[in-house]
Amino acid sequence: MSSASEKSAILYRMVMGTHVCPWGLRALHLLKSHGYTVDDRHLTTREETDAFKARHGVTTTPQVFIGERRIGGHDDLRQFLGLKVRDPKAKTYRPVIALFAIAALLALAASHAAYATPFTMRAGEWFVSFAMCLLAMLKLRDVAGFATMFLGYDLLARRWVPYATLYPFAEATAGLLMTANVLTWFSAPLALCIGGIGAVSVFKAVYVDRRELKCACVGGDSNVPLGFVSLTENLMMIAMGLWMLARPLLGA
Missing domain, CATH: 3.40.30.10 (Glutaredoxin)
Structure with missing residues (x-):
């Protein structure tokens, strides 16, 4: 020390x-x-x-x-500094816990939307919100690994490092609240925020800076190239956030 x-x-x-x-x-x-x-x-x-x-x-x-x-x-x-150092070979139940936790929360959210909310969720809306939850689950299997890869290109995470760790939880929260069709005033702006920052970050890294990076969107151990997949994830969040805000006004 x-x-x-x-x-x-x-x-x-x-x-x-x-x-x-x-x-x-x-x-x-x-x-x-x-x-x-x-x-x-x-x-x-x-x-x-x-x-x-x-x-x-x-x-x-x-x-x-x-x-x-x-x-x-x-x-x-x-x-x-007296902090714990992660052992990559250590046994862990985190991937299993992440999977079952998201599955349980997703089931509760869908049940709430089906029986207790004024609007009926459509298949397309559930597809996006489910996808957000599943993508968050993949990140939550290894938050540290995801955060390290995410820091390679995300503009906000480079300025404020804790954002890389918070991101999977924010994505899961937005997806679950949208699935449950509750607290739209919070979930929609949250999705717009993280989706917008992500889209700009990916576009800059791939299409402006022409960097060849791995995509952190499906977890830190993936070999998926950064580009279309990650950009699509972020654009889906932006579209879903805008739609959830506009839907009550449109009576849809």
């Missing part, structure tokens, strides 16, 4: 034109959230990164220095 007087750190991380290291973003957030003043030094080219690694005898970035001590990368920093 660090002492009270050691509240400044130097962080070296990759920030290139087409790539911002997600682990560097997470390390930066960790340091700031623990009260450190961070000298954030960017490695802007592959040559600069390779030279830095050779100079310090390391094989990966980011690298954190506190005082005269090299702490290491993101996981080393977590250990230094």
Whole structure:
């Protein structure tokens, strides 16, 4: 653990034109959230990164220095701060819990919509809300893995790292509330917000910056290329949010 007087750190991380290291973003957030003043030094080219690694005898970035001590990368920093480090080989029931939890909540939401709301949900509306819940479930199987991949391209998550962790819960909440046909004043703007940010982020990464990335939309362990699938997910949320707000006015 660090002492009270050691509240400044130097962080070296990759920030290139087409790539911002997600682990560097997470390390930066960790340091700031623990009260450190961070000298954030960017490695802007592959040559600069390779030279830095050779100079310090390391094989990966980011690298954190506190005082005269090299702490290491993101996981080393977590250990230094007394936080738990995720073991990718550890047994976990999280995927099963995520599946059954979403299934149970989806059943309750659909039952409520069928028997207790003034509007009848149509098949198309349920298709979108169900899809949102199922996509959220895939992300919730491994939130940390999803968040790391998501940080590679989402514009809001890059500015506020906790958003990457909150996103699957926000998507599930919007999908479940829309399925239940309740609290539309909250669920529709929520879907519009996360869908709009997501659509802009994907469009910029794929069609403006021409980056070849993996899509986090079906979880952090996927090999689906970022592009049409993720953009469609976000456009569906935008359309659903607009429709849920407009439907009472249209009497549909």
